[in-house]
Amino acid sequence: MALKKLDATLVQAGLVSFELAINKALKYDPAVQKKLRALAPKVLAINITTLDLTVFVQFGEQLELHSHQEQPADATLSGELSAFLNLASHEDKHAALMKSDIQIQGSSQLAMGLADASSHLKIDWEAMISGLTGPVIAHVVGNKLRAFSGWFKNTGQKFKDDSVEYVRDELQLTPHKLEGESRFSAIHTLKLDAERLEARIARLKARLKQP
Amino acid sequence: MSDDKTTHFGYKTVREEEKQGKVAEVFHNVAAKYDIMNDLMSFGVHRLWKRFTMEFTGVRRGNHVLDIAGGTGDLTMKFSDQVGPEGKVVLADINDSMLKVGRDRLLDKGYSGNIEFVQCNAQYLPFEDNSFDVITMAFGLRNVTDKDMALREFNRVLKPGGRLLVLEFSHTKNPLLKKAYDLYSFSALPMMGKIIANDAESYRYLAESIRMHPDQETLKGMFKDAGFANCEYHNLTGGIVALHKGIKP
Numbered sequence: 053m054a055l056k057k058l059d060a061t062l063v064q065a066g067l068v069s070f071e072l073a074i075n076k077a078l079k080y081d082p083a084v085q086k087k088l089r090a091l092a093p094k095v096l097a098i099n100i101t102t103l104d105l106t107v108f109v110q111f112g113e114q115l116e117l118h119s120h121q122e123q124p125a126d127a128t129l130s131g132e133l134s135a136f137l138n139l140a141s142h143e144d145k146h147a148a149l150m151k152s153d154i155q156i157q158g159s160s161q162l163a164m165g166l167a168d169a170s171s172h173l174k175i176d177w178e179a180m181i182s183g184l185t186g187p188v189i190a191h192v193v194g195n196k197l198r199a200f201s202g203w204f205k206n207t208g209q210k211f212k213d214d215s216v217e218y219v220r221d222e223l224q225l226t227p228h229k230l231e232g233e234s235r236f237s238a239i240h241t242l243k244l245d246a247e248r249l250e251a252r253i254a255r256l257k258a259r260l261k262q263p
Numbered sequence: 264m265s266d267d268k269t270t271h272f273g274y275k276t277v278r279e280e281e282k283q284g285k286v287a288e289v290f291h292n293v294a295a296k297y298d299i300m301n302d303l304m305s306f307g308v309h310r311l312w313k314r315f316t317m318e319f320t321g322v323r324r325g326n327h328v329l330d331i332a333g334g335t336g337d338l339t340m341k342f343s344d345q346v347g348p349e350g351k352v353v354l355a356d357i358n359d360s361m362l363k364v365g366r367d368r369l370l371d372k373g374y375s376g377n378i379e380f381v382q383c384n385a386q387y388l389p390f391e392d393n394s395f396d397v398i399t400m401a402f403g404l405r406n407v408t409d410k411d412m413a414l415r416e417f418n419r420v421l422k423p424g425g426r427l428l429v430l431e432f433s434h435t436k437n438p439l440l441k442k443a444y445d446l447y448s449f450s451a452l453p454m455m456g457k458i459i460a461n462d463a464e465s466y467r468y469l470a471e472s473i474r475m476h477p478d479q480e481t482l483k484g485m486f487k488d489a490g491f492a493n494c495e496y497h498n499l500t501g502g503i504v505a506l507h508k509g510i511k512p
Binding site: 064121123 | 501
């Protein structure tokens with residue numbers, strides 16, 4: 053269900069802030085910046101149905117975000133906010149986009165180009181901080197950030213694994229993978245047997261009808 | 264009984280020929296501090312309103328654009344980048360003080376080549392018929408003495424298919440917002456004008472002229488009467504400002 057349409061001024065404020073943040077971040081990942089520049093002068097529309105909001109991404113020297121575009125976009129991604137948030141959380145956005153509920157219209161190459169570039173976004177935080185603090189402090193902070201980032205990633209993965217084991221083994225709410233596979237295999241065999249039986253009955257019926 | 268035609272100057276009724284001089288006086292007074300006052304008075308939001316306007320212009324490389332009442336050249340600067348060296352942008356204003364501030368600002372920022380500066384009255388544009396692809400007027404129409412005449416002039420100088428965009432203060436229908444806005448514009452605005460530009464009167468005129476300006480639907484009707492098609496408007500900040508758009512058929 054679409055929410056009440058957002059005030060245009062609020063949308064503009066959000067877009068300006070987001071645009072500044074993205075361009076600032078891209079400055080510290082020249083490889084991705086180059087990939088995005090290669091998409092110029094194309095326009096990608098992102099239609100978030102939940103918010104009744106369409107954001108137009110204009111590729112160029114810098115990324116520009118607009119709430120309205122007079123010329124039609126080269127490609128449109130449409131979906132609910134949850135689908136886009138889900139996509140943003142995946143590392144491999146290219147694969148995630150293919151599997152998601154987001155609809156692609158127009159040049160899928162453009163949509164995939166953006167997904168591909170954002171998957172590889174690795175911001176050089178150290179370079180960003182060194183502009184403010186100088187290289188020595190930036191290196192120390194960078195090391196700490198990298199260590200924290202690694203810890204955060206490991207902890208997140210461990211939490212995910214432990215949660216799965218707890219639900220399966222302790223609470224016994226879900227079956228083990230092997231158990232599940234065996235059950236599904238049995239169901240599949242049964243399905244095939246039933247189909248064969250159905251075919252046999254059909255053949256017998258056909259014979260009985262023959263004079 | 265006098266035959267003189269009258270018009271509004273804020274809440275006052277003045278003779279038509281008087282209004283232009285009075286408006287000129289206001290803008291001569293505020294020109295030097297126009298940008299800083301705009302930022303302070305609108306908390307910087309006027310930049311978002313202008314950004315929204317730019318999205319509807321559909322300007323392309325090589326286009327001819329008229330930024331009428333362009334003042335200090337906020338929109339002209341963006342148009343100059345968009346039309347490129349093969350295009351042309353005319354920054355026009357009736358007030359020479361505002362035009363000088365705009366011209367100096369643009370030249371200081373390195374903008375030249377595809378920009379022309381013209382001092383003119385929106386009611387009597389010194390341009391040939393069918394000359395422009397886009398005309399924009401940001402916060403200028405309410406100061407024009409004969410708005411219908413100005414709209415007809417815009418229609419004349421636009422190319423067929425060209426678009427007019429008028430960004431102007433308008434009327435909010437939200438009672439709570441209206442109350443807060445009235446309080447702000449009749450108390451805080453003149454006080455800020457007094458402190459920063461040492462000129463409370465000019466800023467009182469600003470608040471009064473906004474209230475006397477036609478509302479969204481009336482202005483849309485005026486667009487149609489002037490010969491524009493596909494007329495529409497978009498409210499911004501709850502209707503405090505509205506962007507009107509019309510296409511010359």
